Amino acid sequence: MPIAQRKTSWFAGRSAGFRGVDMEPKRSYRDLWQLIRTAKPSARMLLLGATLSIAGGLGMLAYPLVTKHLIDALNGGGIGVDLTDTIAVLVLVVVGASVVRAAGEYVLSRIGYQIVAELRHALTGKILALPVSSFDEEETGDRVSRVIGDCQTISGLATGQFVGVIRSAIVLIGSIVVLALLDLKLTMIMLTTTLLAFLIILSIVVKLEPLAKSVQGQTAKLSSILTQIFSEIRLVKAFTAEHKEKARCKEVIDSLTVFGCRNMRIISSLEPIRDMALIGCVLIILIYGGTRIGQSDLSVGTLTAFILYIFNIVTPLGQLSNFAAELQRAKGASRRIAEILREQNEYDVSGRNERPASDILEFRDVCFSYKGGRAPVLRGVDLRIEPGTTTALVGRTGSGKTTILSLIERFYVPVKGEITFGGKPITDIDLMTWRKSIGYVSQAASVIPGSVRDNITYGLSRRVSEKELRSAAEKAGALSFILDLPQGFDSMLIEQGNNLSGGQRQRIAIARVFLRNPDFLILDEATSSLDGETEHVVRTALKSLMEGRTNIVVAHRLYTITQADRIYYLEDGEVAGAGTHKELLCSQPGYASLVEHQFQQVREKESA
Numbered sequence: 001m002p003i004a005q006r007k008t009s010w011f012a013g014r015s016a017g018f019r020g021v022d023m024e025p026k027r028s029y030r031d032l033w034q035l036i037r038t039a040k041p042s043a044r045m046l047l048l049g050a051t052l053s054i055a056g057g058l059g060m061l062a063y064p065l066v067t068k069h070l071i072d073a074l075n076g077g078g079i080g081v082d083l084t085d086t087i088a089v090l091v092l093v094v095v096g097a098s099v100v101r102a103a104g105e106y107v108l109s110r111i112g113y114q115i116v117a118e119l120r121h122a123l124t125g126k127i128l129a130l131p132v133s134s135f136d137e138e139e140t141g142d143r144v145s146r147v148i149g150d151c152q153t154i155s156g157l158a159t160g161q162f163v164g165v166i167r168s169a170i171v172l173i174g175s176i177v178v179l180a181l182l183d184l185k186l187t188m189i190m191l192t193t194t195l196l197a198f199l200i201i202l203s204i205v206v207k208l209e210p211l212a213k214s215v216q217g218q219t220a221k222l223s224s225i226l227t228q229i230f231s232e233i234r235l236v237k238a239f240t241a242e243h244k245e246k247a248r249c250k251e252v253i254d255s256l257t258v259f260g261c262r263n264m265r266i267i268s269s270l271e272p273i274r275d276m277a278l279i280g281c282v283l284i285i286l287i288y289g290g291t292r293i294g295q296s297d298l299s300v301g302t303l304t305a306f307i308l309y310i311f312n313i314v315t316p317l318g319q320l321s322n323f324a325a326e327l328q329r330a331k332g333a334s335r336r337i338a339e340i341l342r343e344q345n346e347y348d349v350s351g352r353n354e355r356p357a358s359d360i361l362e363f364r365d366v367c368f369s370y371k372g373g374r375a376p377v378l379r380g381v382d383l384r385i386e387p388g389t390t391t392a393l394v395g396r397t398g399s400g401k402t403t404i405l406s407l408i409e410r411f412y413v414p415v416k417g418e419i420t421f422g423g424k425p426i427t428d429i430d431l432m433t434w435r436k437s438i439g440y441v442s443q444a445a446s447v448i449p450g451s452v453r454d455n456i457t458y459g460l461s462r463r464v465s466e467k468e469l470r471s472a473a474e475k476a477g478a479l480s481f482i483l484d485l486p487q488g489f490d491s492m493l494i495e496q497g498n499n500l501s502g503g504q505r506q507r508i509a510i511a512r513v514f515l516r517n518p519d520f521l522i523l524d525e526a527t528s529s530l531d532g533e534t535e536h537v538v539r540t541a542l543k544s545l546m547e548g549r550t551n552i553v554v555a556h557r558l559y560t561i562t563q564a565d566r567i568y569y570l571e572d573g574e575v576a577g578a579g580t581h582k583e584l585l586c587s588q589p590g591y592a593s594l595v596e597h598q599f600q601q602v603r604e605k606e607s608a
């Protein structure tokens, strides 16, 4: 049965109506809105933050008016109660507005952090729920940059920018109304000059937008390259590729510098233009207003209020242009996040969730190709794996052995044919339950950064007693070297277990599977040979691990092959032969030559 299309994310079902290219801008806005809703910002806190912030903005609207009264009172020459009151009101308005506004900014920033956290939770949860195939298609660094950068951009827009734009609009409209009531002619002159200046500035600001996009893209690329280099540092050093990698980074870093310089060229040209425009506005109003004061047509207080209001008009206009640029950035970010959230979860499957009892695992005419791969990797594969037996998969490199293991783990779904367990499709069994019944020891014997204890108990949700832990380590032949480590089970292993030997890493991986106690054991045998003594310890541990389980082994060693109950010999994605070692030696010349070749190699390595 194919993976069921059960709804799990808010994007499921909504995406159907968004497919046309001309719907793209609308879809971006919708994505952005949906993402903000997903983060569920507290409505009460949002209202509080917005009210405080807007109240602060209204204070900015009031203070030039109070200043006008003060100047006019001073011009009247009287220093009395009225003047003191006006000064007190002015101080109260300025300080009060600043404090209220700062409180509003704080509340909004808190909401911003909550939104970032919620989006990152949603995104990391989603990425972890995606199928393995999804990770074949995109670079790790790119995903990291989505979780870190894009979420931040959206939260910035949702809190600071949205409220900023409302506050700016209120201050802008309010200022224009107040000014028009004070003096209509002066208002018209002021608006014409500031709008002219704003349009000049806006024409420069729009050039920043494509640059911002390029910077985002290059930053994601750099984070992707660095992730690759750091995770494969041994390969880089072993192949003396430091210079090449440095050059690869330099290319992106240099292009970031170029974009950054272009950005700064525009920003630095903006500042003097903005200052000149502002000074120009102030001068025009001063000259015109001064003439009118000379004609006793305008009070000094009113002219002062006009000069102060210039800032109330210029600042919101700048904020509005900022909002336009931020909105573009947030739309881009939300599109990228939405793309991930729309992907199908691998857990979108319904199935029995009781642990499956021992039964026969079968591949029936299974065909498989990787996404984007031209040739099929598996063609008409039939396998029958009896419970409690050891099945070996043998074949030349690239013949599809590891792919068969991946299909058993349900990392991928066959494109044709089916895999059954006890005669029923394995997709009838809940995916998590199925995977819990499998223990996997890979060639790489992966180690996660954390303590030895964390590594052995990895993935288990139950509490593991000290006795159990020791017993698993002992069965894996790992106890003595673990106890020799400075902090025993609490010793920290660094990324990729680089402070352990290959054999030690394998024994930690084996101890992990002992604790899990699965029915199936999937073993991708290491091709590299360990030294004789370690090889013996690892082999003994594996033998004990395999006892009483259904084992499926990608075999590279003659010993493993000869111990298997049944061997499937693969050639170019097809089962070319099946049987015991002896049967295949007689019936399959390809198998015989492969085994002879591998046997020879292992013998050479061992004698070396």
Ligand SMILES: Nc1ncnc2c1ncn2[C@@H]1O[C@H](COP(=O)(O)OP(=O)(O)OP(=O)(O)O)[C@@H](O)[C@H]1O
Binding pocket: 136, 370, 371, 373, 377, 395, 396, 397, 398, 399, 400, 401, 402, 403, 404
């Ligand atoms: N994630 C992937 N995406 C695309 N193609 C893949 C992927 N993994 C493997 N392949 C291709 O599928 C084919 C079979 O690979 P597979 O790893 O199953 O072979 P194998 O028999 O296990 O080889 P080896 O013994 O070298 O590990 C190869 O041609 C390989 O290039």
